[in-house]
Amino acid sequence: MPSPYLEIKGLTKRIGHRVLFADISFTINEREHIGLIAKNGTGKSTLLSIIAGKEGDDGGTMIFRNDLKVGYLEQTPTIEAQALEGKSEEYLQRYKRFLTQMKITEEEAARQESQLSGGQIKRIALSRVLAGEPDLLILDEPTNHLDLEMIEWLENMLSRSTMAILMVTHDRYFLDRICSSIIEMDDSRIYTYKGNYSYYLEKRQERIDNMNAEIARANNLYRTELEWMRSTPCARTSKARYRIESFYELEKRAKQRIEERNVRLEMGGTYIGNKIFEAKHVCKAFGEHVILKDFNYNFARYEKLGIVGNNGTGKSTFVKMLLGVEPHDSGTIDIGETVRFGYYSQQGMAFKDDQKVIDAVRDIAEYVDMGNGEKLSAGQFLQHFLFPPEEQYSYIYKLSGGEKRRLYLCTVLMKAPNFLILDEPTNDLDIVTLQILEDYLKNFRGCLIIVSHDRYFMDRVVDHTLVFHGNGDIQDFPGSYSQYRDWKEQNEKQLSAEKAPVKEEKKPDGRNQNRARKLTFKERQEFSQLEKDIAALEAEKKQIETALCGGTTSVDEITNMSKRLPLLTEELEEKEMRWLELSEFA
Helix, strand or coil: CCCCCEEEEEEEEEECEEHHHEEEEEECCCEEEEEEEECCCCCHHHHHHCCCCCCCCCEEEEEEEECCEEEEEECCCCCCCCCCCCCCCHHHHHHHHHHHHHCCCCCHHHHCCHHHHHHHHHHHHHHHHHCCCCCEEEEEEEEEECHHHHHHHHHHHHHHCCEEEEEEECCHHHHHHCCEEEEEECEEEEEEEEECCCHHHHHHHHHHHEEEEEHHHHHHHHHHHHHHHHHHHCCHHHHHHHHHHHHHHHHHCCCCCCCCCCCCCCCCCCCCCCCCCCEEEEEEECCEEEEEEEEEEEEECEEEEEEECCCCCHHHHHHHHCCCCCCCCCEEEEEEECCEEEEECCCCCCCCCCHHHHHHHHCCCEECCCCCEEEHHHCCCCCCCCCCCHHHEEEECCCCHHHHHHHHHHHHCCCCEEEEEEEEEEEEEEEEHHHHHHHHHCCCCCCEEECCHHHHHHHHHEEEEEEEEEECCCECCCCCCHHHHHHHHHHHHHHHHHHHHHHHHHHCHHHHHHHHCCCHHHHHHHHHHHHHHHHHHHHHHHHHHHHCCCCCCCCCHHHHHHHHHHHHHHHHHHHHHHHHHHHCCC
């Protein structure tokens, strides 16, 4: 039976008259890795902040295990120098080790926050949290501002960690590979799924389908009972009064709605000609830091290009040169006459906090041309982006980070660009909004450049990738990021294999010796035992996978199975590798 680290009962939080969540309850167990999913503005970050003790609640209880150490990474962390004062030598050694693993020098870590990039701040803050060796690690958008190399390092580290983890993240690969449980906040209620993100998607759809079926049944019965109510005389028997009370309960069930409020992106595209842009012999450097070196590229019509690379390799600078915001040192960038850029960037939001949502849109246009002869008012267009009329007259400072991002996306798309450049568009957007944005971009009748560290998002949208390796080295790869990673791994394996014979030159007859070599008695026993172990592990794995897909397993059993499965898989892989080694001489 897993030991509970934290039990939350009946927790409620309001901001003014707005209820973020009410009477929610759930438990975080020892070693459990939980992903928290909810729409923007429903209080994900607030809930994490309350659990971390940074913010108060409006009711409910939180019961922590005695002496539980909690580590908290905020969505936008700060790194005050005095926070390290009084720390033990042991802590400082761990902190320095994590800094090294995250490629931050001690000199960089000692700088003022204003002298650091967002990625450096995030890595330093992560190092501090991890160095504290918490029992429960709370992470709010941990992958924001991290490059792909750091995201994959963090993913591997956390997936093997024995810490309990509660995280909010938009990165679906990260979520899928780390979390063994998903908690969904929907309409102020909590739904718990004992499995990873892929399992959650499947079971959530089952829940929605079952609820819709239940509502449909209630509606059929409601129509019958409504006729009875209208035809029944005023004098009621006790039996009739009971039926009347049941009618009102039935009415509540029948009028339920599963509200799938989605961003509806249905913009028509503006015409774009055959000539998009052509870069010839473009060079760019900041001192000795080279960004582009004799770069040539001819952008094709309707091309969907992804740009990836570590922080500092020049991805955003390249985009700004294309837009004419940043000058290039030499060469030419020739833009087609019909190109109409739309640019979404991390630094692009320039809203006034004391401005109302509707006014931010009206400052751009009172009406939006949808491209098919239809025009929408600013208010109607905002409803496409999940801003109902009552929220359109709210002040911008009341919006969550994700809601501000959604409003910013709205202001970019309402100008009907035919060439979209999106620089880290997924940060702070909820998963529902991302799914709709992905579908829109896949069908976008224009050109597209995406700079992103979100591997899932890139895989769904782009068909071509530029990999920025740094120092002006840019690789043109004809596929998605995951295809590039697979190609790179295969290439590295092939290079290793080609080098392998060189090492064996010291033993001229090594291969013949290997063929002649026989297993020792002890190795034969090990080989025989491995075959039995592998068969038993495979049977156990199949049994767990069958149980997890069924509907009869208890919650506690699912929890234990979800923890056992990754350990089982790892053990199976190790034994299979050893069996292969010994089989060469069997």
